[in-house]
Amino acid sequence: MLAMSRGRYEVSTARLPQDIEVAQALRARAFGLNAALDADSFDADQRHILVRDRDTGRLACCFRIGVFEGRAIKDSYAAQFYGLDRLALFDGKMMELGRFCVHPDVSDPDVVRIAWAAMTRFVDAVGIRLLFGCTSFKGTDPSGFLDAFGVLAERHLAPPAWHPREVAREVLRFADLAPADSDRKSATLQMPPLLRTYLLMGGWVSDHAVVDRQMNTLHVFTWSCPVLVPVSFEQCLL
Template identity: 55%
Template sequence: MLALSKGRYRARIARGADDLAAAQQLRAMAFGTGAERDEDDFDAICTHILIEEERDGRLVCCFRFLPLTGGAEIGRSYAAQFYDLGALADFDGPIVEMGRFCIHPEARDGDILRVAWAAMTQYVDDNGVELLCGCSSFAGTDAKHYLDAFAMLKLRHLAPKRWLPRVKAPAVFQFAKKLRRKPDAKLAMLRMPPLLRTYLLMGGWVSDHAVVDTHMNTLHVFTGLEIKSIPPARKRLLRAVAG
């Protein structure tokens, strides 16, 4: 069972209703939903991961995993509500969808993200996962704030054609078709969400369009990371933390 401690933080699997409620409350705070909790039907079928401070047990980060036996089950995923993922039906190997990732708004320590990735690494290794996927979100629904980031995604990080998601949601920003600008690399990285930035550093790829999600007040792109594509040096670093 996943459990690790590094520095000021520990990662563990949620146990019981109180842990789930704490994760839902943190999500509501981080996503600014205005509700007491952020909850949906997927919570009941997911494994929830909590990142806490060792000293006092304060919850600083959480996310959830939905395991899928292979591409034939991709329609069960949260992302399948927004993207046509039919191309991934041919993916032959275990998949896990990672979702609802959030960090406490007052927590600024970069080690939180590192411990979260270590926990993901341990889960992937323990379960023989071959594809990690999910929706990576940009805050707000106005694409003009992120044009350099989207231009960079178009230039360097689009999904391979064999896995490319197709449009399903009613409101999307088709950046791969619409953008003609050369990205400012520094500004692109500054505007890229930290979680997505880490995915890309490890060889991850994205859909060619962003979904305009007014319910969550985000723009999000489908993101995939084939485990075999992670550079060996990065795998070693992640496993060193996870070990």
């Protein structure tokens, strides 16, 4: 059970079907879906973390987490889109962070701070050694993200031996589209906040993006060691 509070926000773990439904409704709104709920088969097996505003009772943020070891990573959400055979050899607990979203009307940075603090507490308590997930760019047109893709291709690709395989129906090899001289400031602004957080932890990305027409996103597989001081991917695998 994950619970904590800070300032006007409190974190809890969904316990009832109604709790999960509230999270699904927020996800649908935050992701701009033409549906009342964003629901899939993975919701039943993963923990749903809720960040509420205690003053209003409104759900300000939510995400779900799943824990995997070895070949069980192939049962993760990300495994639908990426071949994760190589990471199945990882020796240690892995945590998938998924469906992370903030209410569109909420701009208080403390919401993300407490959400990340709660996730970090879980990582420490369970002994997670690898954090992974899909980080999404809004829309399926890559033209607005070329500087970001350029920086990812130049500085943040995982070593080739650990790249996820291409298994999705539609992929984008973003290094082929990246400008020769990417603007780093522009790249940072183009990246989704969750991706920037992964990279601050020394994270790596896949060498391709998946075009997800259903969610209207381009997403990259992203993973890192969940530590405060960035380390190399090779160190993470020791």
